[in-house]
Amino acid sequence: MITDNVLARFEHFDQLTPHLLLDALDALEFLRIDEGGFLFKRGKALPESYFLLDGTLDLIDSNFNTSSLAASSDQAMLALNGEPVTTVTARATSRVLAFAINREHLARLVSYSQSNPHAIARSYSTEHPELVEDDDWFERLLDSHLFSRIPMAHVQQLFTRLRSIPVKAGEKIMREGERGDYFYVLASGNAVITNALGTIRVDLTPGMSFGEEALLGKTPRNASVTMLTDGVIKRLTEEDFNELIRRPVMQYIEASEVESLSESFSVLDVKMPIEFRCGHYPGAINMPLSRLRDQLKDLSTGKLYLVPDDAEGRAEIAAHILCQAGFNVRIIKDAAAVIYGAQAS
Secondary structure, three states: OOOHHHHOOOOOHHHOOHHHHHHHHHOOEEEEEOOOOEEEOOOOEOOEEEEEEEOEEEEEOOOOOEEEEEOOOHHHHOOOOOOOEOOOEEEEOOOEEEEEEEHHHHHHHHHHHHHOHHHHHHHHHHHOOOOOOOOOHHHHHHOOOOHHHOOHHHHHHHHHHOEEEEEOOOOEEEOOOOEOOEEEEEEEOOEEEEOOOOOOEEEEOOOOEEOHHHHHHOOEOOOEEEEOOOEEEEEEEHHHHHHHHHHHHOOEEEHHHHHHOOOOEEEEEOOOHHHHHHOOOOOOEEOOHHHHHHHHHHOOOOOEEEEEHHHOHHHHHHHHHHHHOOOEEEEEEOHHHHHHHHHHO
């Protein structure tokens, strides 16, 4: 119904980079209103911002003063409801086509653009030609399910704290068995994740992150990352990772609150089968962490998943994997009290 070039003419959308415009385009809701119908009424708290795409509207304020608005006018490039609570009633005086977008989502996209990481990167790489980055790595990173959960203030800090490091083809960024000390993002070039057994092979392209599992589980690296080409990586310290990514992404629920949940949920126990047989949360499904990624296809995006914390560091790794895949997940705190209390009874 609308192209990114047309969308870029409207207020707020004109501040978005081409990549973020496509993201916004996917988030639009289109509405058709017949003559005499209402797009919205005064005094309503609406989470969406509305824009007029075609047709004419009367905007009627609290004193019944009326102003007409045509889609062809410059005024129609602005949001019809600039405030969260509408101050006018919008009534169609012809057949109208409008679109809406969640206000918070749009504000987030605008904030991403205003952080302008590419301009900073280009300026820096002029002085440091060895640090040539892919123009879209940051936006691809922010497009992920995981980063959609991170507050905008953290995203802005994240960009300033990521340290750029030039790397050469064949260079190992991480080695299997080493202690985890950094979180990484590939900014340019290509790399591959492998392990000694040959059971892991994941190709990495700009915008993809890696290295978080060892930080979450406080375990040695379970794979190595090798550059296939020259490139640039971004590195974040463990302390910054915990502050900017781990804390806002990980969500918890007290064991005492689980049974009062009104939404549909399933409990996933990510311990090994032998551990599961020794004790598990009531009603839990055993899905060992080592097989979790292979079984994501069997899960439903419309359901809440709970991971008991008796799996210790594995619970956070599992929650992270589920978040990356777009699932709604929380970690059950003090799950052991319920597990062993149930066994005792």
